Each structure stands twice: as C-alpha cells, then as structure tokens.
Amino acid sequence: xxxxxxxxxxxxxxxxxxxxxxxxxxxxxxxxxxxxxxxxxxxxxxxxxxxxxxxxxxxxxxxxxxxxxxxxxxxxxxxxxxxxxxxxxxxxxxxxxxxxxxxxxxxxxxxxxxxxxxxxxxxxxxxxxxxxxxxxxxxxxxxxxxxxxxxxxxxxxxxxxxxxxxxxxxxxxxxxxxxxxxxxxxxxxxxxxxxxxxxxxxxxxxxxxxxxxxxxxxxxxxxxxxxxxxxxxxxxxxxxxxxxxxxxxxxxxxxxxxxxxxxxxxxxxxxxxxxxxxxxxxxxxxxxxxxxxxxxxxxxxxxxxxxxxxxxxxxxxxxxxxxxxxxxxxxx
Numbered sequence: 001x002x003x004x005x006x007x008x009x010x011x012x013x014x015x016x017x018x019x020x021x022x023x024x025x026x027x028x029x030x031x032x033x034x035x036x037x038x039x040x041x042x043x044x045x046x047x048x049x050x051x052x053x054x055x056x057x058x059x060x061x062x063x064x065x066x067x068x069x070x071x072x073x074x075x076x077x078x079x080x081x082x083x084x085x086x087x088x089x090x091x092x093x094x095x096x097x098x099x100x101x102x103x104x105x106x107x108x109x110x111x112x113x114x115x116x117x118x119x120x121x122x123x124x125x126x127x128x129x130x131x132x133x134x135x136x137x138x139x140x141x142x143x144x145x146x147x148x149x150x151x152x153x154x155x156x157x158x159x160x161x162x163x164x165x166x167x168x169x170x171x172x173x174x175x176x177x178x179x180x181x182x183x184x185x186x187x188x189x190x191x192x193x194x195x196x197x198x199x200x201x202x203x204x205x206x207x208x209x210x211x212x213x214x215x216x217x218x219x220x221x222x223x224x225x226x227x228x229x230x231x232x233x234x235x236x237x238x239x240x241x242x243x244x245x246x247x248x249x250x251x252x253x254x255x256x257x258x259x260x261x262x263x264x265x266x267x268x269x270x271x272x273x274x275x276x277x278x279x280x281x282x283x284x285x286x287x288x289x290x291x292x293x294x295x296x297x298x299x300x301x302x303x304x305x306x307x308x309x310x311x312x313x314x315x316x317x318x319x320x321x322x323x324x325x326x327x328x329x330x331x332x
Contacts, residue, residue: 005230005301007077008035011171011203012131013047017092018058023065035301041075045131045172046101049090059088072108074115079312080233080298081119084114085130085156102132102150109159116163125165125268126236127231127300130156132172137184138202139175144216146173147277154194157186161193167238167266168198169229169302174205175212176221177242183264199266201240203302204228230260233298238266322325 015022042062049058059071066073071086087102119126132149133141134157140146149172150156160166168186175182182204187197209225210218226245230236241263 003230003232003299005035005037005299007037007039007041007081007082007298007300009041009129009169009300009302010043011129011169011302012043014042014045014049016047017050018048018053018061019302020061023061027065027168039075039077041073041084041129042169043084043131044071044086046090046097046099049087049285050092050097051099051147052093054093055091058090065113070108072111077300078233078298080300081115081123081124081126082300083112083115083126083128085128096119098149099148101129102156104150104152104156109155112156113159113162113248116159116166120163120165123165123268125167125233125266126245127238128160128166128168129302130170134172134186134200136188137186137200138170138173139177139179139181140173140210140212140218141184142215143173143212143218145218154188154190156190157198158193160198161191161196163198165226165268166168166198167240168200169203170200171203173202173218174210174225175202175218176209176225177202177204177227177261179211182242182262183240183263201229201264204242206303229302231298231300231302233300236268240264240266240269 006097015026034316044059044062048062049055051058063069063071073084073086075082085104088105088108089103090101100328116126133146134150134153135141135147136283160168183199183201185197186193186200204227205222205225206228207223207225208220209222209227211221213219224246228243228245230241231244232241233239242261243258245258
C-alpha cells in the first residue's frame with residue numbers, strides 16, 4: 001500500500017472468550033504480526049466478556065494486556081484523537097450470552113464529554129470506537145439482533161451528538177461492506193442532541209462476513225474474509241476507505257493484491273487550528289463534491305475481528321495485516 005498506517009485499531013472480539021488460554025493464543029499470534037507503528041487501540045467486544053469467570057476477571061485481563069488503566073481510553077496520533085468507549089460490566093453467567101453487552105458509567109460519560117469538548121474547541125475531529133451497534137445506523141443495525149447492545153444507548157448518543165467533529169465506528173454485526181448502507185447517521189427522537197446526530201461507520205469483517213437473510217436474520221457469505229477500513233485525516237475532511245485484503249484478483253490485478261472497494265468523505269466542520277503534519281503523497285482522487293485539500297495528518301488501519309480469530313488471521317492473512325503496517329514485518 002502506498003500510504004502506511006500510523007496506528008492500528010482492533011475494534012473488539014480479540015478473543016473468543018475471556019479465558020486465559022484464549023488470551024495466550026491471541027497474544028502469541030499478535031507477536032507474529034506486530035504492527036510496525038507501535039501504536040494500537042483495542043476495544044472490548046462481547047466475546048472478551050464471555051466465559052464462566054466473573055466480569056471483573058475478564059475486564060482485568062483486557063486492561064492488563066491492552067495496557068489501559070480504565071476501560072475507556074484515548075490515544076492521540078499526529079494530532080488526531082482516537083477514543084474508545086467500552087463496557088464496564090457484563091456477566092455471561094447471569095446473562096447467558098444475551099444482550100445488553102455495554103454498560104457505560106456516569107464517570108465514563110463525563111470523561112467522554114470532557115475529551116470531545118476539548119477537541120471540539122480546537123476544531124479537531126475525534127474518531128470514536130466501540131464494538132456494539134447503535135440501532136438504525138449501519139448495515140444490519142435494523143435487525144432485532146442488534147437493538148439492545150447498550151444498556152443506555154441514548155446516554156452515549158447524547159454525548160456524541162453534542163459535537164460537530166465526531167466520526168464513530170462500530171463492529172458487532174460483521175456486516176459485508178458490499179452493502180451500500182455501510183455508513184449512516186445516528187439520529188433519534190426525544191432530545192435536541194438526537195435530532196442532530198453524528199456519522200457512524202461499519203468496520204467490516206475479519207473471518208466471517210455476513211449479509212442479511214430476510215428482515216432479521218443473517219447468513220455467512222464468506223468464512224475466510226479479510227476486510228477492513230483505512231482512515232485518512234486531511235485538513236478539511238476525514239476519508240474512510242473500505243479495503244478487501246484478499247479478493248482483489250482480476251484481469252487488472254492478477255496477483256490478487258489488496259484493493260480499495262469504496263470510500264466516503266466526511267467534511268470537517270472547521271479547519272484544524274494548528275498546521276497539519278507534513279503529509280505523504282496521496283494519489284486517491286477526491287470524492288465528488290468535496291474540497292481537494294491534500295494534506296494528510298494520519299493514516300489509520302481498522303480491523304474488526306470475529307471472536308478469537310486473530311490467531312487464524314495471523315496464520316492465513318499475515319500479508320494483509322502487514323499491508324496495514326508502516327514498516328515491513330517478518331514473514332512467517
């Protein structure tokens with residue numbers, strides 16, 4: 001890839017369940033394909049909280065291996081904040097794998113509000129990552145399966161809706177980006193913030209890729225998918241690119257290399273108050289109707305892993321993961 005990523009986000013489900021053996025497998029696989037930027041942000045999916053042990057044990061394992069002090073986090077890369085929102089409690093024993101999966105405390109919401117206010121005052125767009133789906137936003141979020149991922153989705157949405165410069169990323173459905181509603185806007189009745197809304201993007205799928213089957217069911221259409229997003233931050237817009245890392249084979253691409261399948265530009269409400277970092281050259285044409293500012297401050301790779309499949313991906317799709325990296329990684 002011509003533009004190497006400055007950071008990697010794995011948006012939840014790093015493991016199939018929260019047990020130690022699963023984490024050992026994930027960490028060993030990650031060592032094989034370490035991201036060369038040295039900058040990663042992980043979120044908590046429902047699978048990190050599955051298993052017979054307590055919520056506290058599962059949560060503490062995530063915190064230990066992610067290096068975070070609390071479930072929520074912020075990583076700033078080249079002036080762009082990457083913010084994670086994560087659950088603080090889920091008991092598989094009590095709920096038997098059923099939703100809601102995401103409990104967000106008043107403390108976490110207050111912190112999120114403060115960080116978004118900080119960046120909004122500077123005219124900087126914040127990228128916000130969380131595993132669960134917000135209803136009525138992206139592909140398959142209309143399904144009955146995904147109406148209750150959050151214990152209080154409006155409390156989270158009210159904070160995100162207050163600010164101009166927010167792009168949110170969710171993952172739970174592993175929905176194929178072949179669908180045109182791969183991004184949408186979170187709007188809802190009842191509050192002034194809800195009427196304004198904010199953009200939400202589906203992060204695509206690693207391993208199992210799904211398409212809807214009727215109104216509320218779903219089918220696996222690719223059991224070895226290797227897809228994800230790349231995000232580029234310009235001085236006037238945020239570009240989200242959808243990438244297929246294995247199915248690029250065609251007459252024009254006989255080696256089957258990774259290819260971008262589509263992209264969407266989200267215009268910034270204000271310019272950055274500070275000059276952006278000197279960019280690498282970007283040869284991708286601007287989307288119709290957008291401005292043509294070409295200053296790139298950040299390139300970000302995003303993966304949404306299906307519970308515990310990172311070890312499978314490291315073995316079978318290491319080349320694609322290396323393609324997200326800013327420096328060459330060893331073969332295996």
